[in-house]
Amino acid sequence: MNLPDGWTTGIASSNGVELQYYRTGTGPPIVLAHGFNDTGRRWVPLAEDLAEDYEVVAYDARGHGRSAAPETGYRLTDRVADLCGLVTALDLENPVLMGHSMGGGTVAWTAARRPALVKEVVLVDPDCFHRLPEADPDELFEQSRTALKRSSDLTVEEIVEEEYSDLDPTHARRLATGHLESDPAIAELARHGYPSPLVDVLPDVSCRSLVLRSDADIEQRVADLNAADSLPSGRLIHIPNAGHYVFRDAYDAAYTELRTFLRRA
Numbered sequence: 001m002n003l004p005d006g007w008t009t010g011i012a013s014s015n016g017v018e019l020q021y022y023r024t025g026t027g028p029p030i031v032l033a034h035g036f037n038d039t040g041r042r043w044v045p046l047a048e049d050l051a052e053d054y055e056v057v058a059y060d061a062r063g064h065g066r067s068a069a070p071e072t073g074y075r076l077t078d079r080v081a082d083l084c085g086l087v088t089a090l091d092l093e094n095p096v097l098m099g100h101s102m103g104g105g106t107v108a109w110t111a112a113r114r115p116a117l118v119k120e121v122v123l124v125d126p127d128c129f130h131r132l133p134e135a136d137p138d139e140l141f142e143q144s145r146t147a148l149k150r151s152s153d154l155t156v157e158e159i160v161e162e163e164y165s166d167l168d169p170t171h172a173r174r175l176a177t178g179h180l181e182s183d184p185a186i187a188e189l190a191r192h193g194y195p196s197p198l199v200d201v202l203p204d205v206s207c208r209s210l211v212l213r214s215d216a217d218i219e220q221r222v223a224d225l226n227a228a229d230s231l232p233s234g235r236l237i238h239i240p241n242a243g244h245y246v247f248r249d250a251y252d253a254a255y256t257e258l259r260t261f262l263r264r265a
Helices: 040-050 076-089 102-113 137-152 156-163 169-180 184-192 218-228 251-263
Strands: 008-014 017-024 029-033 055-059 096-100 120-124 208-213 234-238
Touching (some): 008 076, 017 076, 029 102, 040 169, 102 120, 137 169, 208 251
Parallel strands (some): 120 208
Antiparallel strands (some): 008 017
16 A cells, blocks of 8 residues: 655664564654554654654564564564664654554553653553453464465455444554555564553553543443553543544544643643
């Protein structure tokens, strides 16, 4: 899929792997980290809106999109090192880091382990927020690998029809292309993706932070808000009518919260 006018692309060597990145806009830097089975190009609609005031850098995580796909290196420590290396390679000073799902975990642990690197963080429905999956990691690996191989046998049109028929066609094709560009090696994330639930690291995220969570019932909202109380300088907001893909499901509401957070820096 082609990028809109004004974007540039490149490859950054980070932590021993070549990462594809996409860049647009001018101003303070924001780095966008996508979720599992996705690519940096899924951020295009949001990046286009942010580009008037910020330099936006989205990248393909290892094994995803157009980045290299080694057989190993899918532990959380690898994802953190990849992101830190990208920031350093592109000479991004004091960036805001924003991540969705898997990318939210990467961003949170990066802020906790490398606080001097980060200005602020935004976590969009981060994965494994309260707990790790109960299923056996090896079973999760096999399920993930089977699903990835199945997607690789489909066309973009078939994936759009199955999963994204209700979306804008351009964005739907961008997401479907991401599935086709996910290497089966990323199934290792299901086995080694997280050392512990994300709530364990929230007390160590010392920078200003915003957590945008999917809509939930009262019990889940209370659990989420109690967990977010451990953030030294952050808050959690549930976005009405949003599922896991918050910016896809309730863009205007999520974007309003994001811009309010960024402008109050």
